[in-house]
Amino acid sequence: xxxxxxxxxxxxxxxxxxxxxxxxTVRAGExxxxxxxxGSGKSTLAYAIAGHPKYTITGGQVLLDxxxxxxxxxxERARAGLFLAMQYPVEVPGVSxxxxxxxxxxxxxxxxxxxxxxxxxxxxxxxALAIDPAFATRNVNEGFSGGEKKxxxxxxxxxxxxxxxxxxxxxxxxxxxxxxxxxxxxNRFRASGETGVLLITHYTRILRYVKPDFVHVxxxxxxxxxxxxxxxxxxxxxxxxxxxxxxx
Amino acid sequence: MGLNEKPLSTLHEKSSxxxxxxSVPTGREEKWRFTPLSRLKGLHDGTAExxxxxxxxxxxxxxxxxxxxxxxxxxxxxAYAPTDRVSAQAYNAFEKALVVTxxxxxxxxxxxxxxxxxxxxxxxxxxxxxVKVEPMAEAVVVLDHQGSAVYADNVEFVVGxxxxxKVVSLQDWADDAxxxxxxHAQLAKDATFRxxxxxxxxxxxxxxxSVSYTGQGGDADLSGVYFVDAGQHLEHRLLVDHSTPNxxxxxxxxxxxxxxxxHAVWIGDVIIRxxxxxxxxxxLNRNLILTDGARADSVPNLEILTGEVAGAGHASxxxxxxxxxxxxxxxxxxxxxxxxxxxxxxFLGQLVxxxxxxxxxxxxxxxxxxxxxx
Ligand SMILES: Nc1ncnc2c1ncn2[C@@H]1O[C@H](COP(=O)(O)OP(=O)(O)OP(=O)(O)O)[C@@H](O)[C@H]1O
Ligand SMILES: [Mg+2]
Numbered sequence: 001x002x003x004x005x006x007x008x009x010x011x012x013x014x015x016x017x018x019x020x021x022x023x024x025t026v027r028a029g030e031x032x033x034x035x036x037x038x039g040s041g042k043s044t045l046a047y048a049i050a051g052h053p054k055y056t057i058t059g060g061q062v063l064l065d066x067x068x069x070x071x072x073x074x075x076e077r078a079r080a081g082l083f084l085a086m087q088y089p090v091e092v093p094g095v096s097x098x099x100x101x102x103x104x105x106x107x108x109x110x111x112x113x114x115x116x117x118x119x120x121x122x123x124x125x126x127x128a129l130a131i132d133p134a135f136a137t138r139n140v141n142e143g144f145s146g147g148e149k150k151x152x153x154x155x156x157x158x159x160x161x162x163x164x165x166x167x168x169x170x171x172x173x174x175x176x177x178x179x180x181x182x183x184x185x186x187n188r189f190r191a192s193g194e195t196g197v198l199l200i201t202h203y204t205r206i207l208r209y210v211k212p213d214f215v216h217v218x219x220x221x222x223x224x225x226x227x228x229x230x231x232x233x234x235x236x237x238x239x240x241x242x243x244x245x246x247x248x
Numbered sequence: 249m250g251l252n253e254k255p256l257s258t259l260h261e262k263s264s265x266x267x268x269x270x271s272v273p274t275g276r277e278e279k280w281r282f283t284p285l286s287r288l289k290g291l292h293d294g295t296a297e298x299x300x301x302x303x304x305x306x307x308x309x310x311x312x313x314x315x316x317x318x319x320x321x322x323x324x325x326x327a328y329a330p331t332d333r334v335s336a337q338a339y340n341a342f343e344k345a346l347v348v349t350x351x352x353x354x355x356x357x358x359x360x361x362x363x364x365x366x367x368x369x370x371x372x373x374x375x376x377x378x379v380k381v382e383p384m385a386e387a388v389v390v391l392d393h394q395g396s397a398v399y400a401d402n403v404e405f406v407v408g409x410x411x412x413x414k415v416v417s418l419q420d421w422a423d424d425a426x427x428x429x430x431x432h433a434q435l436a437k438d439a440t441f442r443x444x445x446x447x448x449x450x451x452x453x454x455x456x457x458s459v460s461y462t463g464q465g466g467d468a469d470l471s472g473v474y475f476v477d478a479g480q481h482l483e484h485r486l487l488v489d490h491s492t493p494n495x496x497x498x499x500x501x502x503x504x505x506x507x508x509x510x511h512a513v514w515i516g517d518v519i520i521r522x523x524x525x526x527x528x529x530x531x532l533n534r535n536l537i538l539t540d541g542a543r544a545d546s547v548p549n550l551e552i553l554t555g556e557v558a559g560a561g562h563a564s565x566x567x568x569x570x571x572x573x574x575x576x577x578x579x580x581x582x583x584x585x586x587x588x589x590x591x592x593x594x595f596l597g598q599l600v601x602x603x604x605x606x607x608x609x610x611x612x613x614x615x616x617x618x619x620x621x622x
Contacts, residue, residue: 050579053571078581090576094594103590104580139594140576156580 001028002065002081002163004049004196010059011041011048018044020221021060026164026196033207033232034200036218037240042200043087044221046168050084051077064164079108081163085153085170087200092140097152098122100140101159108160125155128188130181146173154185164196165189171206183209204236219243263329267340270333279332282513282545284481287452289398289426291334291372299371302364302397304346309358311351312387316344323347323378327404327434331458331487334428338374338400345376348389352382352408359388359605366397369424375401379415383408383436388605391417393427394449400428407439409463414442416608420615421449428454435495437463444603445472445501446612447482448619458487459497461524466495473596473612475619476542478507485515486531490524494558499531502599504592505542516548516562525556535566536595538588589620 004026011019018041026032036042048055049062051074062069069077092100101122106112113121126133129151141149150170157165167186171179183206190197190210199210207215207229215231216223217240224243225231262269272293273280280292290296306314317324324345330336348360362377381387385408393399407413413433421427427450433441447453459468474482488497503512516531535544548562569591577587596616603609 052575073584074575074578075581075583075587078579084579086576086579090572092573092576092591092594094596094598095577095590100577100580100590103577103582103586107581107583107586160580 001194002196003027004082004164004198005063006049006060007063008060009045009048009062010057011044012056012058013044013054017058018221019048022221022223024198024216024223026198028163028196029193030214031190031197031199031210031212032214032216033212034198034216034218035202035232035235037244040218041221042218043168045218046084046087046166046200049166050074050082075107078162083157083160083162083165085150085157085165085167087168087172089141089149089153091142093142095140096137097140098136101156104156105159121159125158128158129155129185131155147175147178150174150182151178154182157189158185161189162195164198166198166200168200169202170199171201171203179206180209186210204232207232217243263331264336265325265329265339267333267336270330270336273333283454283483284452287426287481288334288428289369289372291337291398291400291426291428294337296372296398298341298374300369300373300398301367302373302375302399303367304375304377305363306346306348307361307363308348309356309360311354312348312356312360314346314348317347318344321345321347323380324376325404327406328402328430328432330402330430334400335402335430335456338402338428339376341374342376342401345378347378347380350381350385350387353384354382355386359390359608361390361392364391364393366393366395366399366421366425369396369398369426372398372400375399377401377403378406379404379413380406381408381411381413384410386412388414388608389416390608391415393417393419393421396422396425398426402430403432405431405433405441407433407435407441409436410438411436412440414604416444416603416612417446417455418612418615419445419447419450419453419455421453423449423451425450426452429456431455431457433457433459433468435459435461435463435466435468438465439463439467441466441468443468443470444612445470445484446615447472447474447484448615450480450482452481454483454485456485456487458489460489461492461495464492464494466492468497469602470497470499471599471602472501473599473616474501474503474512475596475616476503476505476510476512477622478541479509481511481513483513485513485517487517488519488529490518490520490527490529493524494526495524496527497529497531500599501532502534502596503544504536504538504596505544506538508541510542512544514544514546514564518550518560518562520552520554520557520560522553525554526558527554527560528558529560531562533564534595536592537566537568538592593617593620
């Protein structure tokens with residue numbers, strides 16, 4: 001059973017301190033929602049854990065099953081079992097979706113999947129997320145609509161089967177149907193009970209499909225309140241005002 | 249004859265069959281300022297001993313002829329007159345020219361393969377090739393350069409009325425090769441010309457593809473990819489001379505450079521003369537600089553002498569690999585060096601997709617792949 005432990009994490013961007021000591025533990029079988037206003041540092045947390053070069057860690061630790069992820073390269077973290085679904089997935093010109101996915105699956109599993117098996121997994125994965133098979137030959141995220149990009153992220157989640165998934169606003173920009181399709185994908189991923197999810201969102205909408213066990217309120221680079229699913233309803237009703245004032 | 253009588257533009261100063269019309273370059277000339285003359289092994293100053301060898305063989309499908317002809321054959325030099333010293337040197341020194349003819353309305357089933365194999369760098373070799381595609385014929389030609397050589401040549405592509413010629417030229421030389429080459433295409437009325445240049449090997453390669461039009465409706469597409477390693481000088485100098493109305497040209501060259509003193513030069517000259525109304529042209533060069541110590545010089549020149557163009561533009565970019573691309577791939581577990589290869593192959597591969605013959609496309613991709621694995 002896997003555990004992601006974030007301890008006193010401090011992160012700066014361009015010499016500006018953004019995260020000011022974040023503590024959070026995500027265990028297998030748990031889903032944690034992080035909610036917070038724009039600019040509070042939610043994506044910074046996600047990118048810092050994944051190892052984006054733009055972010056500088058100035059203090060703290062991130063442990064996945066006791067291994068300090070911060071000591072690993074970006075690809076080593078992914079192979080260790082971490083996955084980040086990005087708020088703004090990157091377009092990679094000239095690299096086809098199928099080539100990309102096959103390379104990623106090969107890297108994460110440590111061996112190339114049998115071609116036939118992979119084709120089947122890919123087809124099933126795409127079907128389940130209502131992704132047109134033609135996307136396999138398109139370039140990664142190039143010209144995809146916002147919703148298509150998000151579905152493509154969840155397709156990767158399902159193919160790569162990480163231990164811990166960080167989903168950064170996977171729900172934003174989705175219409176109701178797409179939201180349902182994407183949520184079902186996340187729920188399939190959670191179903192084994194052996195994986196943990198850290199779900200970053202602005203809205204309670206997705207939490208109706210993907211029920212969190214814990215809700216954390218993020219403001220000005222810190223977790224300022226924690227609770228169960230009921231906290232999300234309170235945020236929905238009252239907004240973040242109370243927290244942004246408190247931290248100002 | 250032809251070209252040398254045209255009104256002169258600043259980009260295309262002169263052409264002549266006479267070696268004495270070109271002085272020995274010093275390196276200060278606009279035409280030669282990027283080329284390391286000391287590495288030309290005497291190709292430019294007449295000091296080279298003509299004892300080298302490049303074995304040239306043509307493999308032609310049924311219906312296509314290939315002949316070796318003497319210097320005085322009427323088909324030689326018909327479409328092109330040399331425009332620089334090395335080209336003139338080659339023109340005056342080759343012994344026999346290869347003339348490939350695709351007869352009127354013929355559509356050969358297979359590509360015409362011309363293999364050029366260098367036999368060492370002791371002494372230089374000169375060559376001349378003419379590919380003549382007669383009216384309404386359609387052909388594909390592969391020029392495949394391998395081995396070691398110090399070689400200068402002129403290649404004339406004569407594309408007849410309504411004819412189509414697709415050329416893939418692979419400069420896959422050994423590390424010590426020196427190659428200076430002119431590829432001139434002359435397009436008759438409604439002719440279509442597709443050129444795809446792949447330059448990977450050689451110590452110094454200077455390839456100058458040029459296009460002229462003798463009738464309206466000509467359409468030229470010139471693409472190229474190059475991969476420059478440490479110490480290599482790979483130079484491509486394009487000249488499209490629009491002198492008749494309503495013709496098209498599209499130029500897209502892309503390269504990746506890595507290692508100390510890897511040097512790429514791309515010159516894209518396009519002239520739209522007074523009489524060339526309705527011209528539609530675009531030229532683009534993009535360079536990926538993979539390491540410190542590599543340098544790309546990229547100089548597009550668009551000289552427009554008429555007010556009536558359908559479209560004219562150019563762009564040139566040189567930059568590093570995008571960190572965001574690499575991060576995205578690595579965040580999915582793909583190791584850094586493999587992620588780099590995927591992005592570079594993607595960058596060059598997008599252009600390779602333009603090669604319409606599948607087996608040639610595969611062959612070019614395999615060459616690029618092998619280069620990336622090095
Ligand atoms: N390159 C940078 N230079 C300076 N500040 C930056 C830079 N990149 C991000 N920031 C700042 O870091 C802060 C946190 O940004 P982050 O993207 O983590 O917020 P967020 O909570 O994800 O917001 P949103 O809800 O809009 O996605 C913001 O104030 C942002 O302006
Ligand atoms: Mg964000």
